[in-house]
Amino acid sequence: MSYKKSEQAFKEAYGVIPGGVDSPVRAFSSVGGTPVFIEKGEGGYLIDIDGNRYIDFVQSWGPLILGHADSDVQKAVIDAVKNGLSFGAPTTTETKLATEIVEMFDTIDKVRFVSSGTEAVMSAIRLARGYTKRDDFIKFTGCYHGHADSLLVQAGSGMATFGNPSSPGVPADLTKHTLLATYNDIDSVKKCFADSENGVSSIIIEPIAGNMGLVPADEAFLEELRELCDEHGALLIFDEVMSGFRASLRGSQGIISVKPDIITLGKVIGAGMPVGAFGASSQIMAQLSPEGPIYQAGTLSGNPVAMAAGLASLEKLKANPEIYTILEKRAKRLVEGFKEASDAVNIPMVIETRGSMFGFFFSDKPVKNFDDALENNSELFGKFHSKMIEKGVYLACSSFETGFISIATTDEMIEKAIIAAKKSLKELTE
Ligand SMILES: *Cc1c(COP(=O)(O)O)cnc(C)c1O
Numbered sequence: 001m002s003y004k005k006s007e008q009a010f011k012e013a014y015g016v017i018p019g020g021v022d023s024p025v026r027a028f029s030s031v032g033g034t035p036v037f038i039e040k041g042e043g044g045y046l047i048d049i050d051g052n053r054y055i056d057f058v059q060s061w062g063p064l065i066l067g068h069a070d071s072d073v074q075k076a077v078i079d080a081v082k083n084g085l086s087f088g089a090p091t092t093t094e095t096k097l098a099t100e101i102v103e104m105f106d107t108i109d110k111v112r113f114v115s116s117g118t119e120a121v122m123s124a125i126r127l128a129r130g131y132t133k134r135d136d137f138i139k140f141t142g143c144y145h146g147h148a149d150s151l152l153v154q155a156g157s158g159m160a161t162f163g164n165p166s167s168p169g170v171p172a173d174l175t176k177h178t179l180l181a182t183y184n185d186i187d188s189v190k191k192c193f194a195d196s197e198n199g200v201s202s203i204i205i206e207p208i209a210g211n212m213g214l215v216p217a218d219e220a221f222l223e224e225l226r227e228l229c230d231e232h233g234a235l236l237i238f239d240e241v242m243s244g245f246r247a248s249l250r251g252s253q254g255i256i257s258v259k260p261d262i263i264t265l266g267k268v269i270g271a272g273m274p275v276g277a278f279g280a281s282s283q284i285m286a287q288l289s290p291e292g293p294i295y296q297a298g299t300l301s302g303n304p305v306a307m308a309a310g311l312a313s314l315e316k317l318k319a320n321p322e323i324y325t326i327l328e329k330r331a332k333r334l335v336e337g338f339k340e341a342s343d344a345v346n347i348p349m350v351i352e353t354r355g356s357m358f359g360f361f362f363s364d365k366p367v368k369n370f371d372d373a374l375e376n377n378s379e380l381f382g383k384f385h386s387k388m389i390e391k392g393v394y395l396a397c398s399s400f401e402t403g404f405i406s407i408a409t410t411d412e413m414i415e416k417a418i419i420a421a422k423k424s425l426k427e428l429t430e
Contacts, residue, residue, distance in 0.1 A: 001050070001052050001389075001390055001392075002050050002052075003033075003034055003036060003050055003052075004050060005037070005048075005049040005050045006034055006035070006036045006037045006048055006049060007034050009037040009049060010035060010037070013037075020035070021035065025061075025396075025397065025398060025401070026397075027397075028397045030378065030382060030397065030398050030399075031381070031382040031385040031386060031397045031398065032382055032386055033386050033389070035397075036048040036049075036050075036052065036054075036389070036394075037049045039051075040068070040069070041056065041064075041067075041068025041069055042068055042069060043067040043068055043069070043406070043408030044056060044067050044068075044406055044408040044409040044410065044413050045068070046058075046068070046394055052392070053392060054389070054392050054393060054394035055392060055393050055394065055409070055413045055416060055417050056068070056394045056406075056409075057334075057358075057393070057395050057396070057403040057404060057405070057409075057417070058394055058395070058396050058403070058404065059404040059405075059406050060272055061267070061396070061401075061404075062210075062242050062246060062267040062268065062402075062404055063267040063268055063270055063271060063272045064271070064272055064404075064406055065245065065246060065268050065271075065313070065317065065327075065356060065404070065406055065407065066271065066313055066316060066317075066406060066407055066408070067406035067407060067408025067409070068406075068408070070271070070312075070313070070316075070408075072312045072313075072316055073271045073272070073309050073312045073316075075312070076308040076309055076311065076312035077273070077305055077308055077309050077312075079308065080093070080304050080305045080307075080308035080309075081305055083304070084304070085303075085304070085305055086299075086300055086303055086304065086305075087304065088299060090302070091302070091304045091307065093307040093308055093311060094113060094302040094304075094307050096307075096311055097113070097269070097307050097310050097311045097314065098110075098111045098113070100311065100314045100315070100318065101265070101269070101277065101279060101314075102279070104249065104250050104318075105250060105253060105263060105279065106253075106259075107259050107260060107261070107263065107280070107281065108263055108279035108280060108281075109279075109280070109281050109282040109285065110279060110280070110281075110282055110285040111265075111277050111278065111279035111285075112277065112278060112279070112285070112288065112296065112301075113275060113276070113277050113301050113302040113307070114275075114276040114277065114278070114296075114298055114301050115274045115275065115276060115298055115300050115301060115303070115306075116146070116266065116274055116275075116276045117145075117146050117241035117242075117264065117265075117266030117267065117276045118145075118146025118147055118148055118276070119146070119276050119298070120146075120241060120264040120265065120266055120276030120277055120278045121145040121146045121148065121151060121204070121237075121239055121241070121264050121276075121278075122146065122148040122151070123278055123296045124204070124237050124239075124262045124264050124278040125137060125148075125150065125151070125201075125202065125204065125237070126294060126296065127262065127278070127280070127284065127285075127287060127288060127294055127296070128201045128202035128234075128235045128237060128261075128262060129201045129202075130287055130292075130293070130294035131201075131235065131284055131287050131294075132199070132201040132202070132233065132234065132235060134198055134199035134200060134201040134234075135177045135198050135199075135201065136177045136178075136179055136196045136197075136198050136199060136200050136201060137150075137177065137178065137179065137200060137201050137202045137203070137204060138179045138180075138181050138189060138193075138200060138202070138203045138204070139151065139153065139154075139178055139179070139180060139181070139203075139204050139205075140180070140181050140182065140183045140205055140206075140209075140369075140370075141154040141180055141181070141182055141183065141369070141370040141371075142154070142183055142209065142211070142212035142215070142369065142370025142373060142400075143183065143204075143205060143206045143209055143211060143212070143239070144206075144211030144212075145204060145206075145241075145264075146241075149170045149171070149174045150175055150177065150178050151178070151204075152167050152170050152175075153170075153175050153178045153180060154180055154370070177198070179192040179196060179200070180192070182369050182370075182371075183205075183209060183212075183215065183217065183368065183369040183370060184215075184217055184218055184221050184368045184369050185221075185369065186221060186224045186225075186228075189203065189224075189225065189228060190228065193228060193232055199232075199234075200232055200234045201234060201235065202229075202234050202235040202236065202237050202261075202262075203225055203228070203229060203235075203236055203237065204237040204239055205217065205222075205225065205236075205237070205238065205239065206238075206239045206240075206242065206243065207222055207238050207239075207240065207243065207251075207252035207256065207258070207260075208240075208242075208243040208247050208251075208252050208255075208354050208357070210242040210243060210357060210359075210401075210402035211242070211400065211401070211402075212370045212373040212400050213352075213359045213360075213361055213367060213373050213376070213399060213400050213401070213402065214352045214353070214354065214357055214358065214359025214402045214403075215352070215359070215367055215368065215369070215372075215373065216352065216354055218368075219256045219257075219258065222256060222258040223258055225258075226258050226259070229261070235261040235262055235284070236258075236259075236260045236261050236262075237260060237261065237262045237263075237264065238251075238252060238260035238262070238263050238264070239264045240252060240263055240265055241264055241265060241266035241267055241276065242266075242267055242357070242402065243354065243357065244263070244265040244266075244267070244268060244269065245265075245268035245269065245314070245317060246268055246354075246355055246356055246357055246404070247354040247355040247356075247357055248324055248354075248355050249318065249321055249324055251263075255354065261280055261281070261284060262278060262279070262280040262284065263278065263279055263280070264276070264277070264278045265277040265278070265279070268313065268314075268317075269310045269313075269314065270306050270309060270310050271309040271310055271312065271313035272309065273303070273305060273306035273309040273310065274303075274306060275303075275306045275307070275309075275310050324355055324356070326407070327355060327356035327405050327406075327407065328353065328355050328356065330405050330409060330411065330414050331353040331355070331356055331357065331358040331403075331405045332353050332358075333411075333414050333418075334358055334403075334414045334417060334418065335351035335352070335353060335358045335359070335360050336351065337414070337415070337417070337418030337421065337422075338351065338360050338418065338421045339351050339360070340418070340422070341418065341421040341422040341424075341425050342362070342421075342425055344422065344425070344426070345425045345426060345428075345429040346429075347362060347380070347425065347429070348362070348363060348364035349362055349363070350363050350364075350365070350366060350367060352367075356404055356405045356406070357402050357403070357404060358402070358403045358404075358405065359402050359403065360403075361373065361376040361399065362376055362377035362378075362380045362381055362384075362399070363375055363376040363377065373399075373400060376399050378398075378399045380428070381398075381399035383428055384421075384424055384425065384428065385397055387420075387423075387424035387427060387428065388417075388420055388421065388424055391420035391423065391424065392416075392420070393416075393417045393420045393421075
């Protein structure tokens with residue numbers, strides 16, 4: 001494969017954009033090589049500006065569960081664009097999308113739309129603090145909740161990739177209310193409650209962590225979080241920006257029975273457009289401005305084009321729930337095939353799936369938390385990633401990310417990716 005045009009494009013981008021990218025995970029810094037610049041997407045494929053074609057297991061980092069350029073989403077967007085891009089006034093599409101979400105989650109009576117997952121989480125934390133009138137909150141090492149100041153503490157995703165414990169530019173004053181616990185370790189959470197001087201407003205967790213690789217929480221652990229929150233009068237926030245409409249139609253709620261107080265959503269609900277949302281009971285949401293005193297706003301919130309894309313996507317998913325069974329089967333087959341490939345060359349691998357999300361670590365022990373995840377062989381992953389790209393398989397460029405299958409990812413594409421994995425690992429061990 002030739003990457004001449006991408007190499008040139010990266011050079012030019014580097015001159016005017018920090019690192020040549022608008023989000024650090026795109027830069028390939030942990031796996032080596034030049035990021036490929038994308039010309040277009042077609043269903044399960046990405047095509048770069050040199051004309052190379054890849055089976056895409058990133059799917060824009062999650063949103064595109066229907067694949068690239070889905071015809072129904074495309075039509076909804078084009079129809080909406082014809083009426084104008086933004087009004088700064090309410091539209092009925094917002095109510096329609098809100099109704100879809102409220103109908104699907106029995107813990108959500110009302111939902112507010114924002115423009116990114118970061119904004120959704122930032123607003124949810126403010127809501128929990130305002131509602132409980134307490135400042136502290138608990139987050140888990142390796143969970144990523146967007147890049148708001150108070151949440152950039154031992155985050156996963158790009159932060160894990162680059163090994164930054166936190167970020168310069170975030171004042172310690174802004175993170176002193178962020179208490180850190182260990183994923184799947186209830187004693188570490190109890191310690192946070194004991195250590196908190198001002199009282200804990202909330203626990204925020206990815207119930208299916210996808211930003212330290214794919215590491216689902218044990219259901220018993222989530223049950224204990226629920227009990228601790230009830231005991232202490234704190235709110236439980238499930239950050240389902242990634243897992244919502246991905247792990248199942250209702251995210252973790254379709255898999256486990258633990259009920260959160262607030263849910264944050266993003267990615268799939270915008271189908272590739274910038275959308276985030278947070279929802280809770282009417283009682284909690286009533287605290288939000290203009291009904292209540294807690295301020296939260298956005299010029300482009302509930303943008304009509306983005307809402308139209310999200311609505312078309314959710315309606316399609318809801319009308320075809322069998323999609324999730326198919327996606328899960330394909331995701332399982334993919335990682336089982338990857339494991340066959342690594343077994344064949346005696347390299348240990350652990351695999352995981354939840355619905356259309358998949359993860360694999362070059363590691364010889366189960367991964368239950370961020371420390372376990374850090375023990376994966378990320379150097380081998382980097383080499384594997386480059387080999388797979390050469391063979392037309394586009395995987396997330398870090399071992400701390402989750403992979404995604406779309407409904408346009410066919411069985412045949414899965415088998416091709418498995419063959420590529422077998423060849424790649426063989427080449428790397430010869
Ligand atoms: C992606 C993600 C976010 C941040 O969403 P952005 O749209 O990138 O701001 C927050 N939480 C989780 C769990 C995510 O996966």
